[in-house]
Amino acid sequence: MIKRKLRRPVAFYTGMGLLLLLSLVALIGPWVIPYSPHQMFLLPVRAGEIIGPPELPSERHWLGTDAFGRDMLTLVLLGLRYTLLTVLLVAGLRILFGGMIGVLKGLSPQAGKRRLDGTLMRVTRLFPAFFIAFFLLFGINQMGSVEVLIIALVQLAVLVLIGIPQVVHIFEAYVTEWKGQSFVEASKLMGGSKWWIARKQLWPWLKDACALFMFQECILVLNLLGQLGVLGVFVGGMTRIENVFEREQAITRSFEWAGLLTQNKSFVISYPEIILIPVGLFLLLLFSLYLVSRGLERGYQREREEYPYV
Template identity: 35%
Template sequence: MRKYRKTIIGSSLLLLLLVMSILYPYYGPKDFNHQVLVKDDQGTVIGRAPFPPSENHLLGTNRNGEDIHWLLLYGAQFTLITAFGVAVLRVLLGGIFGIILSLWAPFLKSYFKDFFLTFRYIPSILLGIILMLPIVGNFSDAPVSMIVTYQIMILVFIGFPSVTLFASDVTDELIKTSFVQSSFLMGAGRLHIVRKHLRPYIGSYGILFTVQQIISTLHITMQLGLFGMFLGGRNRAGVFGYDSPEKPASLSNEWAGLIGQNFSEIIRAPWAILSPVIGYFVVIVIINFIKKELEENLDGFQVVKKKQKQKKGARAEARSTARRGLFEFVQKL
């Protein structure tokens, strides 16, 4: 009934990329084939980075003369780990908070919505910039680990309200089901409801939420990279050829940083920027396949319900719940 073929293939591909990236120091050139000037036998300069893609440089080099494909491979670990970690944290915190909100304090929900109303009206990229600016907006002497911690906190925070509300909506919908209601009537405590009735759903919804959040985190890190908010802060060494003002480079070579530091080079070296963007694209496509499959599996519960609902007149309402991926059981008698 349920198939996880795409999920297995997709996640093993991503895992392979991650492992290759982590093991990079054991096989890859340490300086990413750093080479700014190319000289012929007499020692005269015949070429200067950035070089276009060729046999020697599979995806070309950037302005610092480093091979893009090695940089991409090395930087993948930071991008993937951050996206995954942030997504898991968002779902964990938001999920727990959402369930508590629905079960123990339903009256707080509207206040919670009001408090985080800002998130409904301001694109998250703007919020991300405003919140990250004080720390990452300039060269900073703070230790990298602290900068990364701060950035991860901000990234988690940006997604937290939406995950919480979504989890709370799902819980609300589940509480309305007959099996939970009858359990309540027979005197079950809330904790019992969570443990016995909600747990099967928490698992499948949790994974689905995580996958969705990975995609949204990838998007936002990519956009922040464009504005120079690199994960792990800025590198003082900078980009070769810009002295004053120095052009910041990414310290960790994660993909968003590669986009941000090469983005003004699009005329001279389009490969330096298109490669990381396409890298992002491939990762997002893989994760999207996984997401689709998981959603289809969840829909298995849903099919019966759609037919049943159409008898009723409340069309618009029924649809909006159906689209949110919520479901109710048929055995409502």
């Protein structure tokens, strides 16, 4: 049996390093927050009027404060765990369940011949995941009396379910392509059973692609969270509170990053630092996932070129 020497591009290791660093921050973040997430800081009174918030980054508040005077570093550290866990869990469960269904359908003699499958794919293309997710999650998002964790779990289940059909289609097409390879036909002629061939030849051919599909799905989920956040649908739900100017505003209850970057958007002109910091962190997470995905894709292509029959 040929032993394949696995080689990954620098982009893969760079992305994994950033993801591990972010995971470490998400793990220790709740233990090192400088302030309570509900503590509001008001700037000194000048000429009889309260100046701010928000407050620009300073020695007291390294990332500044938001529109309610809450320390942004505290909110970012607390929100990372919800953001990262949601992305990884939704993508992982989509790959797990969608992958299993797709593989079974691909191994079926009727693979690619069912009219219902084609109809389902046309429907999913007609109604993108963003629209389906928004209409299903909008009502849940308003339930301020329900625990944040409960809302997050319900939202997670919805996000998983709406993404499974696309994953099923990808895996089914992948297995259908694999069935047409010459080495599979040779194994059949030599008397190999369908399940023996799947275990000995499909799984080695598929396992490397699963990691690639996983991180590509992570990117899609993170983009979806950002789109939902723009319309006020946050992981863990939302609540409305008044700022120091007695203006009511919707905010994220879990402090997840998509919510943080949208709830401060009204200050993009007057206090650009307040919006650029969460946007930059959100893009850093997205860039990390992209580097890993790109590295896996390049390594996978290189491996297929060197070992086309393994």
